[in-house]
Amino acid sequence: MLLNLVLALSMPVGVPADSVPHADAPQTYDGRAGALEVRPPRIVAQPVIDGVLDEPVWASADRLVGFSQYSPSDGVAASDSTQVLVWYSPTAIYFGIRAFESHGPVHATLADRDKIFADDYVQLMLGTFNDGRQAMMFAVNPLGVQADGILVERGNGAGGGEREPVDLSPDFVFHSKGHVTDYGYEVEIQIPLKSLRYQSAAEQTWGLHVLRTVQHSGFEDSWAPARRSSASFLGQAGQLQGLTGFHRGLVMDVTPEVTGRADGAIQKSGNWGYDGNGPNVGGTVRWGVTNSLSLNATANPDFSQIESDASQINFDPRSNNFVAEKRPFFLDGLEQFSTPNQLIYTRRIVQPIGALKFTGTTGGTNVGFLAAVDKTTASLTGSHPDMFALRLQQNVGAQSRIGLATTDRQDGDNYNRVGALDTRLVFGKIYNLGLQAGGSVTRTDGETVTGPVWQGRFVRNGHTLGLNYVFNGLSENFFAQSGFISRPGIAHFGLDHRISVFGHQGGFIERVDNDVLFDWIWNYHDLTHGNRSLERKNHFQTTAGLRGGWSVSAGVFIETFDYDPQLLRGAAIERRGPGGTVDTVPFQPVPSINNTDWLLQAATPQFKNFSANTFILWGKDDDFFEWQPTNFFFIEAHTQIRPSDQFRISLDYAHIQYRRPLDGSLVGRFRIPRLKLEYQVARPIFVRLVGEYVASEIDSLRDDRNGGAAILLPNSSGVLEKSVPYLNNSFRVDALLSVQPNPGTVFFLGYGRLMDDPESFRFRNLQRQSDGFFLKMSYLFRIGS
DSSP: OOOHHHHHEEEEEEEEOOSOOOOOOOOOEGGGGGEEEEEEOOOOOOOOHHHHHSSSSGGGGGEEEEEEEEESOOBBBBBBBBEEEEESSSSSSEEEEEESSSOOOOOOOOOOTTTTTTEEEEEEEEEEOOSSSSEEEEEOOOOEEEOEEEEEEEOOSSSSSSOOOOOOOOOOEEEEEEEEEESEEEEEEEEHHHHHHHOOOOOOOEEEEEEEEETTTTTTEESSSSSSSOOSSGGOOOEEEEEEOOOOOOEEEEEEEEEEEEEOOOOOSSSSEEEEEEEEEEEEEESSSSSSSSEEEEEOOOOOSSSSSOOOOSSOOOOOOOOOOOHHHTTGGGGGGGTTTTTGGGGOOOEEEEEEEEEEEEETTEEEEEEEEGGGOOSSSSSSSSEEEEEEEEEEEETEEEEEEEEEEETTEEEEEEEEEEHHHEEEEEEEEEEEEEEEEETTTTEEEEEEEEEEEEEEOOOEEEEEEEEEEOOOOOOOOOOOOSSOOOEEEEEEEEEEEETTTOOOOEEEEEEEEEEEEHHHHHHHHTOOOOOOEEEEEEEEETTTTTEEEEEEEEEEEEEEETTEEEEEEEEGGGOOOEEEEEOOOOOOEEEEEEEEEHHHHHHHHSSEEEEEEEEEETTTEEEEEEEEEEEEEEEEESSSSSEEEEEEEEEEEOOOOOOOOOOOOEEEEEEOOOOOOOTEEEEEEEEOOOOOOEOOOEEGOOOOOOOEEEOOOEEEEEEEEEEEEEEEEEEEEEEEEEEEEEEEEEEEEEOSSSSSSTOSSEEEEEEEEEEEOOEEEEEOO
16 A cells, blocks of 8 residues: 555656647757757647657657767767657656667666666756756666756866766656666656756756766766866756746745654663654745745754764874765755865754755856754753854856855854855866865854965866866864864865876777875964975876776875874873883874885776775874874775665675784774665665674774883873773664655654674674664645646
8 A cells, every 4th residue: 555655656747748739840969960059849748757758749859869978988989879859848848768778788776766876877967057067967777766966066176087976965856767678778757847946037048968877888978079178077068948938837845744763772770761752843845936046944853864874984083074964954955055175064053943045046146045043952052053154156257156155153152253265267178276265263262263264276187187286274273163174274285197098999998097196284383384294195096997897996105294293192101110110201202104005996897786896005004093103904895786676785894904013913993894785665665774883992002112111191181091992892773664755755764773792793792772763754745836
């Protein structure tokens, strides 16, 4: 019963287009012939989206043909033929895809949303503002399973001829179905105008890119013959011209939600018990103020995670780990808040009582405004913190822009205010220059400090030669409490060079990239006072792309790290004298450590049932725990197995360890295996089970330069204490049933448990530390004609 109901909800309502009004003869637009200005027909019809292009309306659609290869090499004809049909009605735009596969099997699975990239797939990038800077991405696999997101070009690429990545966080309501045929596959797509933001002009021109990925060859093909040696991929798009007679109507999405949870822990009685939370009623409203501007509001939302964030290994204790935003309210329009140095980071809003957001584009200006009042759990003063962020970006010329970002976070009498200007200048087709300058004012417990932030980035995205030069600085008094700063109080200067060599089409070696990086880091105070850099790195790496989608890479990293006073601050060593006397003397660090690390990396193609990649780094490195040279080893590996079209097994493993060169004893080791099992019961229904084990161990610290003397560290009261060995083994299990017929309409039922393991990976006598059940139900109401 539930399955039938969900399948019914997930189907778009339509009427057969058995009678299509007369239209001009359909046109064919050959991308390789430069026919990139498409004037699709406007037809008043509403076909049923069933994945079969057999209705009369499709015979009147224009055809896009003549695809070129984009990756691994550009400028040559695509090996596999693709036809894309396009037309539009007053309320939607339609695409039909016929993908011909004559060289290998079609890869198609029943995947969850945004999980189609191990399959064959086609991407449609619609630049609805025709500014060559941003586009909405709609992707489908051969069964019509969807992925979607936003591509905003910011000029932060490595100068390696690669497109900037699509942000898959946003979800849009659109309809698609497909099926595998004897010649390849066929997909039918309807994108409602209510799901798009676009210009207000009576007659419009949109940018259009169509990309097809073929997994058996590892090739990516493009209808517009885009070149990799360009500062902009979107700037090379084709166009949909003469779009008129749109009827978007009122756009009002109302999404009420009900959530409940029960968190388990040991009670005062010593028994295990649950504290219930809910039912909690909240909701979100989205209003399309104009075709291009949206107002979102949320009240009392429950942002329970449906899957715990994956644990990360931190190489450097001075750096913070980034965790991506996953909460639906913040995802819509999130691209409008992007800035150099990430001055706006919505996860700083922990659990808002209410929030308001205004985003969109008007008159060539991108607007993002966000205001929120948080619960007291996010406060250091016991008050309700409030935050607002404003981001404005104005298009200048064909590809350039200027921007403003400002944030304000108030917590009682404490506050943090940030303001910055930035620009991206594109010139000479392959060059872009990014600049930013700003600062912060921070008041804490009656004391106010100010500090600057600045950045310059120059990128050359050439076919053979790529450059990415960056110089940025963050004062030790610069704080961005509404943003994300990975490592504060530093200045960084990096020179990255890439030389590419391309093989013959169909050859064993398709492309070789040689990368040389020179990188320096200062404590900001040292840079401004003319002192030498804290870290100096020379990285040399070669990556080869092989026939069929294989990739291998090797490199050597030669580095020098000077001692940073932030490490082992106030530490001492325990020195034993004659007669067993014990004395403490200040820890005297070695001034600098020279490192040599080796790198190996490999990735398989996306086989129909299997894919894998691994990254290995080892050699002589610095040990931040004891500040001495160490034998270092790190491995990160990912494998995905697809036993059937509905079942996926993901295996991840991360391992890092430090050993003392003198006797090979272990200083520290972190091991994180993660297993994810996903079964797609039907297109909108899946079941997921995740198990993650985190094993951490750190030895008691010692100074081998002083005969293994114990290192003493000050405690919270400033008293020196010996460090003690640290051992922690945690095992977390998460289970989820998800029913999601469309973005906004969801049913989640989940359970999570955190346990301690007394001995690493023994799974004996597991001790439950916490657990919890949660339930969430929401329904998307689309109001308006």
